[in-house]
Amino acid sequence: MGEKVRLTGKEKSELWFEGVVTVVLLLMLNYAVFVLLKELIASSQQLQDSIWSVKNVLTFGQDRQHLWSWRNVFMIFMFLLDVLVVYWRLIRRYRQIQMRHVIRELHYIADGHLDHRIQFKVNTDLQKVINSINALVDSTVNSMKEERRIESSKDELITNVSHDIRTPLTSIIGYLGLIEDQQYRSEDELIKYTHTAYLKAKQMKVLVEDLFEYTKVRQTTTPLNAVEFDMVAMLEQLAASFELEGHKHGLRFVVSGKPDPLMMQADTQKLGRVFNNLIANALKYGQGAKHIFLDAQKIGSEVVVKVSNDGAQIPNDSLSQLFDRFYRVEESRSQETGGTGLGLAIAQSIVTLHGGYIYADSSPELTSFVMHLPLRLGQTLKPAAPKKEA
Known part of the structure; x- marks a missing residue:
């Protein structure tokens, strides 16, 4: 999925600086430990005897050249430890840089670019976070689309209901207005106007009942009498x-x-x-x-x-x-x-x-x-x- 985080020149310099500072600090620490250890050995006769016993065991040849002196053992141990520390520091700094890139992408999405997704290929833990973020954005976008669809549907419903109610209502008001103003020439014409208004009122009643039934059965919680x-x-x-x-x-x-x-x-x-x-x-x-x-x-x-x-x-x-x-x-x-x-x-x-x-x-x-x-x-x-x- 996606590509690795591309480091800027400033970020590469940040990594180099982190590595150099870590190496310098470790060298200073190693030297201080070496000096303290040397002083400790020099001041302790018992410790010197123990070191000498190790020297005698770890020697080869008649000239008794020491293959593993305590100094060499110390230097090898400290070198391996220093490599691990430098690696850990650089990895930690690199992951911090990755996190900054992810946060920058999040701000970009939050600014309204909801069609954008984070496509970085990072470590496992951070990748899970990115996948969750992308899934959350997808869910949010779908919810917004559904909300807009529902809102549009409501507007359409109101428009259609208003139109269908207005038509018979206009006729009812018109015919009743003629009756109110006594603008009819005979009793038969009065009955005709009244009958037409009655039919239009029934048409409105059917629409209202159908609309009520529709909204009721559209609800998924509507109980069924099975x-x-x-x-x-x-x-x-x-x-x-x-x-x-x-x-x-x-x-x-x-x-x-x-x-x-x-x-x-x-x-x-x-x-x-x-x-x-x-x-x-x-x-x-x-x-x-x-x-x-x-x-x-x-x-x-x-x-x-x-x-x-x-x-x-x-x-x-x-x-x-x-x-x-x-x-x-x-x-x-x-x-x-x-x-x-x-x-x-x-x-x-x-x-x-x-x-x-x-x-x-x-x-x-x-x-x-x-x-x-x-x-x-x-x-x-x-x-x-x-x-x-x-």
């Missing part, structure tokens, strides 16, 4: 409850499942909200559809549920945005039908709370919303890339 139930039976009940409305749109429900019964664990109230949103979308926007298919299949440790219709295809470039808040494939049509643009976002959040995932798939023959749910709560499924049909 119960054991039969998914196939639930789909059949949903089909029966929407049968009359489907008949008005010329739609027939087809329910299938395998195995039957298909027992699983989930919060049926919240899952019911998901299916209600998906079926309501199919009724409103499935132009030309004749059938709504509800299918559940157990695959391994998960349940795959599809809500499909054989109506008009959703454009491919819209599929990835369907679950965005306030996104509408056709703005004018959604306004006519009173859609808030939060239904699919709520559905996605509820499915995520259960540890599953949801995506849309659309072809000229069939448009499907596919949910992958775990058989038991507590499991989290990893989203697989859905196969998109051209």
